[in-house]
Amino acid sequence: MAVAECEEKDRRLLHELVYGVLRHFFALEADFSRFCKTKPDAIAHCALLLGTYQLRHMRIPTHAAVSETVAAMGRMEPKAKGFVNAVLRRVTENEAPKKLKPHQRVELPKWIYASWRDAFGAEIVQGFSEVLKQPPALCLAVFENRSEWIDQVQKMGIEAEPGTLSPYAVLLPSGTDVASLPGFAEGNFTVMDQAAQAAVMALNVSKQDALIVDICAAPGGKTALLSKRYPQARVIAVELNEKRLPRLSENLERMRCDNVSVIRADAGILPLLSNRVDAVMLDAPCSASGILRRHPDAKFLHDRDEVMKLAAIQLELLSEAKRIVKADAELVYAVCSIHEQENEDVLNNSEVLSKTRLFPSSSHDGFFFATVKADDGQFAIEKGSVQ
Numbered sequence: 097m098a099v100a101e102c103e104e105k106d107r108r109l110l111h112e113l114v115y116g117v118l119r120h121f122f123a124l125e126a127d128f129s130r131f132c133k134t135k136p137d138a139i140a141h142c143a144l145l146l147g148t149y150q151l152r153h154m155r156i157p158t159h160a161a162v163s164e165t166v167a168a169m170g171r172m173e174p175k176a177k178g179f180v181n182a183v184l185r186r187v188t189e190n191e192a193p194k195k196l197k198p199h200q201r202v203e204l205p206k207w208i209y210a211s212w213r214d215a216f217g218a219e220i221v222q223g224f225s226e227v228l229k230q231p232p233a234l235c236l237a238v239f240e241n242r243s244e245w246i247d248q249v250q251k252m253g254i255e256a257e258p259g260t261l262s263p264y265a266v267l268l269p270s271g272t273d274v275a276s277l278p279g280f281a282e283g284n285f286t287v288m289d290q291a292a293q294a295a296v297m298a299l300n301v302s303k304q305d306a307l308i309v310d311i312c313a314a315p316g317g318k319t320a321l322l323s324k325r326y327p328q329a330r331v332i333a334v335e336l337n338e339k340r341l342p343r344l345s346e347n348l349e350r351m352r353c354d355n356v357s358v359i360r361a362d363a364g365i366l367p368l369l370s371n372r373v374d375a376v377m378l379d380a381p382c383s384a385s386g387i388l389r390r391h392p393d394a395k396f397l398h399d400r401d402e403v404m405k406l407a408a409i410q411l412e413l414l415s416e417a418k419r420i421v422k423a424d425a426e427l428v429y430a431v432c433s434i435h436e437q438e439n440e441d442v443l444n445n446s447e448v449l450s451k452t453r454l455f456p457s458s459s460h461d462g463f464f465f466a467t468v469k470a471d472d473g474q475f476a477i478e479k480g481s482v483q
């Protein structure tokens with residue numbers, strides 16, 4: 097059955113199972129592996145993760161967790177039914193292992209743990225790893241009258257509090273139905289973590305009628321915040337991926353961002369003249385290692401080499417961004433990753449005015465952003481056409 101055809105309660109269960117397994121993957125694997133005499137194949141491995149997750153973290157009765165998992169196994173791979181059944185029974189008879197390896201304790205692949213431990217220290221990684229195991233609060237950017245909006249929501253019986261990293265940020269309980277909140281239809285807010293909002297706040301534009309370019313814009317959260325923060329400015333949102341363009345335009349229309357024009361372009365060769373733009377926001381594509389609270393699968397999607405490849409792309413986009421910005425203007429380089437390779441290392445050949453790395457916490461994602469000076473003009477080469 098396709099996920100889209102599931103009933104709402106089944107969809108919620110599926111969501112909890114998938115996200116729960118990803119968040120607790122290494123501890124679950126260490127748990128059931130104690131009872132496996134042979135290495136499970138891929139399907140049995142998934143079944144054991146799902147079964148062990150239900151047994152250790154959900155209020156599903158033991159017999160139901162085991163029998164449902166085994167029954168599902170019977171439909172997919174009948175020959176491994178007995179094996180999965182036997183291993184899950186051993187899990188039910190034993191407590192979860194007390195001793196885990198350091199990378200298992202923090203629920204990170206070995207290479208990420210080693211790299212972060214060396215860069216930030218084991219204590220810091222241990223500290224923020226706990227929040228990676230929990231579903232995050234919902235965070236919005238509310239464009240106008242934040243405190244009145246919070247009062248209104250609290251009167252509806254929903255807990256709401258202002259975020260501390262941005263004057264627009266509001267935190268709400270995880271799972272809050274966004275469509276039921278005041279101002280949704282009118283586009284008065286957007287879902288955006290406050291660490292991402294802080295990156296936008298780092299861009300200071302003093303000129304009223306500035307030309308701002310938001311590079312790598314879809315789905316448009318940062319573009320919308322720029323548009324609302326600088327309503328007199330002209331904002332150009334640049335996005336390469338054709339499939340992401342309709343959603344970007346729809347979002348900007350819903351939020352009534354009338355001062356924004358969207359262009360499809362490769363940020364590696366922008367169709368803009370050198371040294372003409374008053375401010376640039378570059379939210380580069382990255383490994384998403386800072387947003388594991390929301391996307392726990394991201395830790396499995398990139399290895400060290402792929403992170404280096406992303407860093408090379410980030411460097412290319414940054415150099416193009418520096419080309420278009422005016423000499424005395426501001427440029428913010430931002431990524432939702434906290435790998436040094438995608439953070440400081442990308443800035444090695446740039447004049448950095450300020451930089452901030454936020455580690456994930458219970459109230460925000462991990463994020464890195466830096467304000468960077470433009471090229472001084474002598475290296476600027478006209479790459480694109482006149483805008």
Ligand SMILES: C[S@@+](CC[C@H](N)C(=O)[O-])C[C@H]1O[C@@H](n2cnc3c(N)ncnc32)[C@H](O)[C@@H]1O
Nearest residue numbers: 312313314315316317318335336337362363379
């Ligand atoms: C981190 S997401 C941007 C999130 C967005 N700034 C926001 O706040 O909603 C990165 C975006 O960059 C786009 N992208 C990747 N490579 C690009 C390129 N060479 N030129 C322009 N956009 C690119 C991706 O398609 C993706 O939409």
